[in-house]
Amino acid sequence: MPVKAQVLDGEGIRKVLVRIAHEIAERQPADAALALVGIRSRGELLARRLARLLEEFTRVMVPVGALDITLYRDDLGLLSSNPVVHATEIPFDVTGRRLVIVDDVLFTGRTVRAAMDALADLGRPQTLELAVLVDRGHRELPIKADYVGKNMPTAREELVQVRLSESDGIDEVVIEEKQP
Amino acid sequence: MTPKKLLIQGGRLVDPAQKIDGPMDLLIEDGKISCVGKNLKAEGAEVLDARGKVVAPGFIDLHVHLRTPGQEHKETIATGSRAAACGGFTTVCTMANTDPVVDSPTIVEFIRGESAKVGLIRILPFAAITMGLKGETLTEMGQLQAAGAAGFSDDGMPVANAGMMRRALEYSRVTGLPVVDHCEEKSLSAHGVMHEGQTAARLGLAGIPAASETVMIARDILLAEATGGKLHIAHVSTAEGVEIIRAAKKRGVPVTAEVTPHHLTLTEEALQTYDARFKMNPPLRSQKDLEALREGLKDGTIDAVATDHAPHAHVEKEAGLAQAPFGVIGLETAFPVLMTELVHRGLLSLSDLVAAFTCRPAAVLGIPRGTLAAGSAADVTLFDPDAAWVVEPGAFLSKSGNSPFLGWHLKGKITDLIVAGRMVFKGGQWANGVKTE
Amino acid sequence: MTRWTRKDLLGLEELSKEEILLLLDQARAFKEISLRPIKKVPALRGRTVALCFLEPSTRTRASFELAAKRLSADLLSFQGNSSSLVKGETVVDTARNIEAMHVDVMVLRHNTSGIPALVARSVKTSIVNAGDGSHEHPTQGLVDLYTIQEKKGRIEGLNVLIVGDVLHSRVARSDFWGLTKLGARVTLCGPPTLVPAPMEALGAKIAFRLDEALPQADVVIALRLQLERQQERYIPSFREYTKLYGIDQEKLARAKPDLIVMHPGPVNRGVELSPEVADGPQSVILDQVTNGIAVRMAALYLVAGASHSEPADLPAPQPDPAEVGT
Numbered sequence: 029m030p031v032k033a034q035v036l037d038g039e040g041i042r043k044v045l046v047r048i049a050h051e052i053a054e055r056q057p058a059d060a061a062l063a064l065v066g067i068r069s070r071g072e073l074l075a076r077r078l079a080r081l082l083e084e085f086t087r088v089m090v091p092v093g094a095l096d097i098t099l100y101r102d103d104l105g106l107l108s109s110n111p112v113v114h115a116t117e118i119p120f121d122v123t124g125r126r127l128v129i130v131d132d133v134l135f136t137g138r139t140v141r142a143a144m145d146a147l148a149d150l151g152r153p154q155t156l157e158l159a160v161l162v163d164r165g166h167r168e169l170p171i172k173a174d175y176v177g178k179n180m181p182t183a184r185e186e187l188v189q190v191r192l193s194e195s196d197g198i199d200e201v202v203i204e205e206k207q208p
Numbered sequence: 209m210t211p212k213k214l215l216i217q218g219g220r221l222v223d224p225a226q227k228i229d230g231p232m233d234l235l236i237e238d239g240k241i242s243c244v245g246k247n248l249k250a251e252g253a254e255v256l257d258a259r260g261k262v263v264a265p266g267f268i269d270l271h272v273h274l275r276t277p278g279q280e281h282k283e284t285i286a287t288g289s290r291a292a293a294c295g296g297f298t299t300v301c302t303m304a305n306t307d308p309v310v311d312s313p314t315i316v317e318f319i320r321g322e323s324a325k326v327g328l329i330r331i332l333p334f335a336a337i338t339m340g341l342k343g344e345t346l347t348e349m350g351q352l353q354a355a356g357a358a359g360f361s362d363d364g365m366p367v368a369n370a371g372m373m374r375r376a377l378e379y380s381r382v383t384g385l386p387v388v389d390h391c392e393e394k395s396l397s398a399h400g401v402m403h404e405g406q407t408a409a410r411l412g413l414a415g416i417p418a419a420s421e422t423v424m425i426a427r428d429i430l431l432a433e434a435t436g437g438k439l440h441i442a443h444v445s446t447a448e449g450v451e452i453i454r455a456a457k458k459r460g461v462p463v464t465a466e467v468t469p470h471h472l473t474l475t476e477e478a479l480q481t482y483d484a485r486f487k488m489n490p491p492l493r494s495q496k497d498l499e500a501l502r503e504g505l506k507d508g509t510i511d512a513v514a515t516d517h518a519p520h521a522h523v524e525k526e527a528g529l530a531q532a533p534f535g536v537i538g539l540e541t542a543f544p545v546l547m548t549e550l551v552h553r554g555l556l557s558l559s560d561l562v563a564a565f566t567c568r569p570a571a572v573l574g575i576p577r578g579t580l581a582a583g584s585a586a587d588v589t590l591f592d593p594d595a596a597w598v599v600e601p602g603a604f605l606s607k608s609g610n611s612p613f614l615g616w617h618l619k620g621k622i623t624d625l626i627v628a629g630r631m632v633f634k635g636g637q638w639a640n641g642v643k644t645e
Numbered sequence: 646m647t648r649w650t651r652k653d654l655l656g657l658e659e660l661s662k663e664e665i666l667l668l669l670d671q672a673r674a675f676k677e678i679s680l681r682p683i684k685k686v687p688a689l690r691g692r693t694v695a696l697c698f699l700e701p702s703t704r705t706r707a708s709f710e711l712a713a714k715r716l717s718a719d720l721l722s723f724q725g726n727s728s729s730l731v732k733g734e735t736v737v738d739t740a741r742n743i744e745a746m747h748v749d750v751m752v753l754r755h756n757t758s759g760i761p762a763l764v765a766r767s768v769k770t771s772i773v774n775a776g777d778g779s780h781e782h783p784t785q786g787l788v789d790l791y792t793i794q795e796k797k798g799r800i801e802g803l804n805v806l807i808v809g810d811v812l813h814s815r816v817a818r819s820d821f822w823g824l825t826k827l828g829a830r831v832t833l834c835g836p837p838t839l840v841p842a843p844m845e846a847l848g849a850k851i852a853f854r855l856d857e858a859l860p861q862a863d864v865v866i867a868l869r870l871q872l873e874r875q876q877e878r879y880i881p882s883f884r885e886y887t888k889l890y891g892i893d894q895e896k897l898a899r900a901k902p903d904l905i906v907m908h909p910g911p912v913n914r915g916v917e918l919s920p921e922v923a924d925g926p927q928s929v930i931l932d933q934v935t936n937g938i939a940v941r942m943a944a945l946y947l948v949a950g951a952s953h954s955e956p957a958d959l960p961a962p963q964p965d966p967a968e969v970g971t
């Protein structure tokens with residue numbers, strides 16, 4: 029897939045995550061129990077990085093969970109076969125917490141809607157917020173992110189690809205041409 | 209229409225009884241073969257062009273079930289006769305397991321009467337060995353023979369009791385007719401629905417072991433040896449069975465045997481999809497059994513091919529493998545299937561195959577048919593050995609369609625049939641004057 | 646990554662190793678849902694699952710019912726063992742009626758081998774075989790594979806011993822196929838009258854003496870012995886069976902200390918397993934039950950996703966027609 033442009037490189041991603049971590053810490057109420065839930069799979073990796081950054085400057089451990097939203101997708105039954113499900117691993121009680129959902133790209137908003145439904149079945153968080161690395165526009169649902177790494181206007185047919193060293197060997201965010 | 213003189217010209221004449229296999233003409237006069245020779249000429253004779261075709265004696269099937277009386281929804285004498293004619297058979301022997309059973313002279317006469325009314329081919333009814341097929345008392349074999357029975361069989365059922373079988377073999381000597389046993393030891397075959405082997409083990413189905421057949425073949429042969437009765441083993445399906453018969457013939461025991469076309473061409477693997485079209489008794493067995501049966505036919509251990517044509521209604525066979533009745537039809541496919549799978553593959557000569565359909569079954573019955581010798585009744589079958597065709601589901605003349613050969617590509621087709629000098633089937637069509645409803 | 650494309654789940658024999666691993670993998674993902682307070686996901690919301698149990702069953706039925714409900718499916722239940730419903734032709738008829746109600750998945754149990762395959766060819770509905778005669782019980786096979794993998798960490802290279810009435814057991818056959826495809830070494834053990842010799846040609850080891858076979862086993866799966874077998878004269882008596890093939894503390898003492906004991910249930914306590922063994926530390930029978938739900942959720946989820954595929958055509962087993970010589 030031909031790369032049209034590199035929007036963020038490794039250093040860019042690091043700076044953006046540091047800023048988001050500070051923003052989350054800044055808005056933390058005194059009596060709230062914070063936790064991060066990353067949407068599989070890259071959202072989870074980003075959530076873990078954010079948790080480490082938060083621990084660095086608040087000296088407080090932030091629990092991280094991984095959420096698989098496959099079973100809550102609104103297009104199940106319309107696809108040619110049911111997509112593979114991965115496990116959801118949230119090793120803490122969701123009820124009463126200040127949860128920040130973390131994902132790599134915010135696009136139509138359907139993934140986040142599915143995540144909210146999934147979390148509702150797991151308990152009753154006190155508050156829910158959304159942190160994304162990239163917001164590329166083209167929302168189809170009334171969803172907005174509370175913390176955004178970078179706003180990127182894109183054309184609908186373009187592909188926004190987030191690569192992280194833990195899974196892809198390199199840190200970068202690129203825009204690619206969609207395959208014909 | 210029975211022409212006074214019919215000259216069959218230009219064909220390849222195959223008559224194993226006379227050891228003939230070559231280009232020869234055949235002249236039929238007044239319903240009898242008058243002569244066989246090269247380049248025959250006959251004044252005023254109707255000519256049947258047999259170029260490209262094989263001319264053989266009319267085929268004889270020792271073992272068919274025409275379901276009459278009692279189950280005419282599966283087959284009637286009329287539909288069965290048409291199916292037989294289309295398969296090249298001028299004579300068929302009907303089994304006695306009808307409803308009511310053919311165990312009295314009246315029923316033999318009834319079947320002969322119906323057959324005469326249809327008037328297409330010769331039907332030789334077999335009568336039961338025991339009353340009602342119950343295995344308890346002998347039928348009146350002498351009177352049944354007088355009424356026209358051509359042999360005795362409880363087929364469908366074995367003669368379970370050894371003492372009864374001994375009496376039957378002894379008593380039948382007064383008639384000189386063959387006693388045909390369906391060799392199955394029921395306590396071994398129990399609830400089996402297919403061959404007891406690898407496929408049954410995988411499919412989780414109860415099996416019919418080879419032993420259930422061989423145990424009875426051995427028993428019957430020893431009893432025949434002791435009593436001198438004329439024993440014929442129906443539908444042999446096991447390698448061990450062939451071996452036992454071979455050894456007995458070597459000793460001089462007067463035993464004959466038959467095999468079906470499906471046992472010569474299919475194995476237990478056909479049942480992998482649980483399709484009841486492949487369910488019959490005895491069942492399709494292993495590759496090893498199939499090869500032994502082919503060898504047995506080739507070396508004469510097995511005398512004849514007989515179809516065990518067993519029509520069943522579609523709905524019954526759709527009931528799933530475990531519940532469906534046993535049996536497959538075979539009259540229309542028998543010869544072409546064996547042409548394709550044995551002769552065209554070089555496993556059996558055309559002459560040997562024709563013998564298995566003509567002079568050898570005639571010898572089992574002790575009748576002067578199955579040959580084109582001068583003076584014989586003019587029962588003639590013509591076929592195109594290379595005609596290619598596909599077995600289509602809707603195309604059977606039999607009332608039932610339960611064939612294991614659906615979709616098969618065959619090479620060899622019956623083109624003409626003459627019974628007692630009368631044209632029944634000509635150029636692949638019913639001859640003029642033949643009623644086909 | 647393998648995708649599931651089959652309309653039906655009829656048995657493990659026809660599945661590839663990758664397909665079996667996919668099912669087990671998905672089961673792992675679904676197990677977590679049963680541990681939540683709200684044991685429900687909307688994956689099959691608005692879809693309909695029909696349970697047709699034409700042979701009595703409590704556990705398997707309950708397991709499938711829970712699995713379907715936890716996936717938010719609508720449930721339809723047919724039961725029966727009246728002889729009219731048990732004949733093959735009427736089952737196809739019943740299946741067509743269910744198809745006409747636009748049911749997505751039909752879970753079928755029947756006392757005759759081959760009926761689910763017949764039904765699967767006749768309707769577009771997805772069919773999940775919940776046990777057909779002595780042929781296969783694929784979800785139970787998967788439950789056993791899952792449980793072994795969970796407890797032992799692997800399947801490849803394990804010695805698995807299946808003890809009991811193998812001849813009549815659909816669980817034994819499904820277990821055999823699943824274990825063999827995943828690389829385990831399977832030994833079938835039981836009275837010679839109940840262990841079919843042809844299975845050896847398919848790759849199983851056969852043993853008639855449990856005391857010789859048990860010490861090498863890493864896993865033992867005990868099969869239920871039905872009352873009828875003594876009446877049908879396959880075994881001389883239950884007492885003899887228990888002495889030779891029942892698993893008790895004494896026999897376990899001479900086996901590996903980490904041997905796990907499994908049983909598809911319900912257990913004939915005192916026959917296949919002594920009560921101490923059935924309830925003891927080496928028994929994982931209750932884990933099998935728990936895993937049953939996750940496995941069945943995975944099966945329903947995957948099969949429902951492929952429910953519009955075409956059923957395969959019946960092949961005509963003629964030797965290659967092109968080979969016919971001239």
